Amino acid sequence: MAALAAGLLIASPAAAALDADVVLIYGSSWKRTLPAYAASAKPASKGSGAAATLPPVLLWTGGEERWTEELLQRLKPKKVVWIGPPGSSSASLKIPGKVQRIEAPDEELGAALAKAAFGPASKAPAVYVADGTDFSAALAAAALAAADSAPLLIASGDLPATVREAGELARHLGAKEVVFVGTGDETRLASASGGRVRVLSGDDALKAYNDRVASARHLVVAAPSDAEGPFSPPRLSVGALPYVLGKGAALAYVGAGPGGGRSPEQAATALEATGKGPFDAVTIVGDHIAVPMGQMEDIDQVAKGADSPRVHKIPSFVTRQGLAADRAVGRLAALDVFDLSRWIARILHGVSDKTDGNGALILANADRKFVLGEAISRTTSSELANSGVKVESYYREEITPELIRKELPGHGLVLWEGHPRDLTLDDDALPAPESPLPPATYFLQGCYTLDRSDPYLLVERGANAVIGTYMAVYSASGSGFARAYLNAQLHGGETAGEALASARNYLLATVELKKRRGHADWRKTLRAALSFDLWGDPTAKLPVQASQPRKAPVRATVANHQITVQIPAERLPTAVASDYMAEIRPGAQLSALYDNVDADASRRLVELFFVEVEVPKELGDDPQVTAAYDPSTYAWVFAPRTRKLSLLIHEAALPRGGKGAATLRFGLTKAE
Incomplete structure (x- = not known):
């Protein structure tokens, strides 16, 4: 059994959760993070849509000090629980508040966390044990354990010994049973436990969790295969669970590997066929390698007879035929799971402060080439102001590196319209953000803005959402899309994902109108309609304060x-x-x-x-x-x-x- 490090702040066991304002986990081992999620979870408050309530859970390792410290300063925790293997050091990280350290090897950490977090008063219904060789099954087990406010042990090597330990823990807590998620003989495991053991396959555990959130209209799809193997180091599925639980969302698996291979669309349809949902919102956790996207040849180049038309990625739940969008969809993609854990904490827990500013910033046509788009952008500025949003707008030569450095950190919504090179790390670029950013929404309206470093940098440094493109977008279509997106939020009260679908349908309707009017360039508009994607929470509200429009809208x-x-x-x-x-x-x-x-x-x-x-x-x-x-x-x-x-x-x-x-x-x- 793991021993707690000497000199730690050890409190009596809390009622079904670690007593922490923030939980810091060293590294990204799933055998460490999953038991920590279960030990951190409290029952959801009455009226909440969450499946469980967790404090901010931040994954950390060397090199992540700057952005982790910035978030900790915003969270202002009084009590922090540090979880890691023996000898892991937080000396290089400035942690506010009192720190309780729980150190143990991964194979012993679940039991150590259970002793720190659970007591007989917690009334845990079960003690969960997950097979240490199957991350997808363990992820489902962790979701069940967190929803039950119950401990989770990971069986690494000696399964009977872990089940025996779980049985002892169950008797101490007054739990009715041990639930093993994996492949095992129920009778033999019950003998090892000394009590009742129930065996669930990974699929059964996932179904059992989804039954707990049967009324959920939000689906999260993750790719467990990215936790190990060729998709490392991003490992984003390891960090997905706090978001799943905090949103009270259903969970489905996609991607390569055992149990995967389906697309997000197929996963949603399959789960809906069992009576779940319908899912109006879908969040995809993973980059385009772990959770593959659709592809299409450039429709404009194909129509012109190009020998080798460019192949583009297209967002999930978007069809090549341009069928109407009907779901609010977002993607959580980051450089690594450490960035993802901070991002999810910002989404779920809100970290804005008075220094962030709440207005909108518009930077348009820095290249002085896109005057048609600029004209549309100027009306977008007026639209925001008409709805009571404080807005600052700059155009053409007004946009300088000095202006960006000064203004970028001070707004809740940033709309950039122009060439993507203007906000990247290219030699001829305007400055990428080098300082922490507020949890704002950054709309990068330009060509291929999600195929560059911008979204990753923005997420790393504090952004809550990034909207951009995977294809070339003409300025009028792109600026019209941005305007339609904001109109949907300002006048329709739509979430980020709903507004994205609405703006996509605006361009698709424009395609149909152009066809009716005999315009030959409708394919460019269709390409723009298929280009835009949201990296962020599709259920997020308008990120700036607005009021009733002074002049009534359509x-x-x-x-x-x-x-x-x-x-x-x-x-x-x-x-x-x-x-x-x-x-x-x-x-x-x-x-x-x-x-x-x-x-x-x-x-x-x-x-x-x-x-x-x-x-x-x-x-x-x-x-x-x-x-x-x-x-x-x-x-x-x-x-x-x-x-x-x-x-x-x-x-x-x-x-x-x-x-x-x-x-x-x-x-x-x-x-x-």
């Missing part, structure tokens, strides 16, 4: 198989960028559509109106939209799973002149 309602769209009269301030001009109403949209006017005058961007409504079930899975307006003035996409119809309307549908308030009506019919 609104829509549906009743009696009719969509009514209310277009307000008041407009946002006129936006001008070189020879482009935009004057639109709050909640309206823009794209690369503009009036052809005299060469000496500005090109006026065409106003578009984008609304989303829920369609009654009796209209089937392919509802049709009808109206008295020219068919070239509106288009839509529909998501059968959510029954959401996304309708886009060209300003040409407005009454002649189109200056004042207007009411537009569209019928809904069942396809013949």
Whole structure:
């Protein structure tokens, strides 16, 4: 049995959890982290959606001092529990508060943690034992143990000896049984335990956990195969459990290796087929190597007959055919599990302080090449301000390395629009962040921004979310997407993942509108629609403070198989960028559509109106939209799973002149 280091702060056993404001784990061994998760878990508070409540659990090793210390300063813990093997040193890490050290070899750590965290008053229903050769089974066992506020031991080598130890612990705690997760003979294990033993396979344990969260509408998919083997060192699945438990989410496995091989889409569908869900939100834990993404040849290059079209990654739950998005999806990808553990702690526990600032920062067109996108970006700035968001916007030559160093750390939302090289580590780059960043959302609107170092650096240094692309994106489509994303949060109250789906559907509806109007460049817009992805929590709310819009936005309602769209009269301030001009109403949209006017005058961007409504079930899975307006003035996409119809309307549908308030009506019919 592991002995606690001399001179430690040893308190009487807590009621079913380590007594800690923060738990620090040395290294990333899953045989160390999984028992620590179970020992840290408390029952979820009444009314909470969590499966269990854990304090921030941070994984740490040498070289991670700077960012770990910065987060500890924000968390301000009074009591910290340090967990590691004998001789592990925290001397190089400044830890605030009182520190309790629990040191033991991994094969003995579960029992040591159980003695420190559990007593008879904890009323643990069972003591869990996991097979030390199967991480996927052990991960499911840890989820069950944490949800039960019960201890977890990892059997490394001598299984009967570990089960015997678990039996002794069960009798001490008054637990009814020992639950072994793995492959074993129940009778022989019961003999070793001296009491009741129940054997669950890894699949059965995962099912049992998902039964505990049967009402969950949030699914987390992880790739246990990344914990060992060719995917190391990221090992992100090792750090996934606090997020799973804190969100009260269901859990599924994907990726390579035993029990894997499925895509996230297949995992969600399979679990829903058993009666779970439906899953409106999905979080993928792992990079594109551990949890493979879809791929597609560049549709624009294919249409032009390129011999070797570029192959792009596409986000999960996004189809090459451009079907409507119907889930809020996010990905947690980081350089390693240490960064991931800090990221999850920020997501779950909130670490903002008064010095962070809560406004938005817009940096657009530093290259001075993307004037059409800049015009759209200027309306986005006005949209934020109209909703009471404090916003600072800079364009072209105003954007300097000095400005970025000064402004980047002071905002809750940062919208960058331009070439990706401007925020990377290239020789000709503007400065990448070298100091800790607030837990903000960073929207990197440019080409291939998720295929570079930016998102990893931002996550490492404090970001809560990064939105970017895997393909080339033209400025008008990209800026229109960013505007639609923020509109969905400002005016629809949507989460980050919901807003991403809404913005994707805006571009998909734009594709359909362009086809109806005979525009040949619709493939570029489709490519943009398939490009964007969210690295972050898809259930996160708007990261800045907003209020009721001072000027009313575009609104829509549906009743009696009719969509009514209310277009307000008041407009946002006129936006001008070189020879482009935009004057639109709050909640309206823009794209690369503009009036052809005299060469000496500005090109006026065409106003578009984008609304989303829920369609009654009796209209089937392919509802049709009808109206008295020219068919070239509106288009839509529909998501059968959510029954959401996304309708886009060209300003040409407005009454002649189109200056004042207007009411537009569209019928809904069942396809013949």
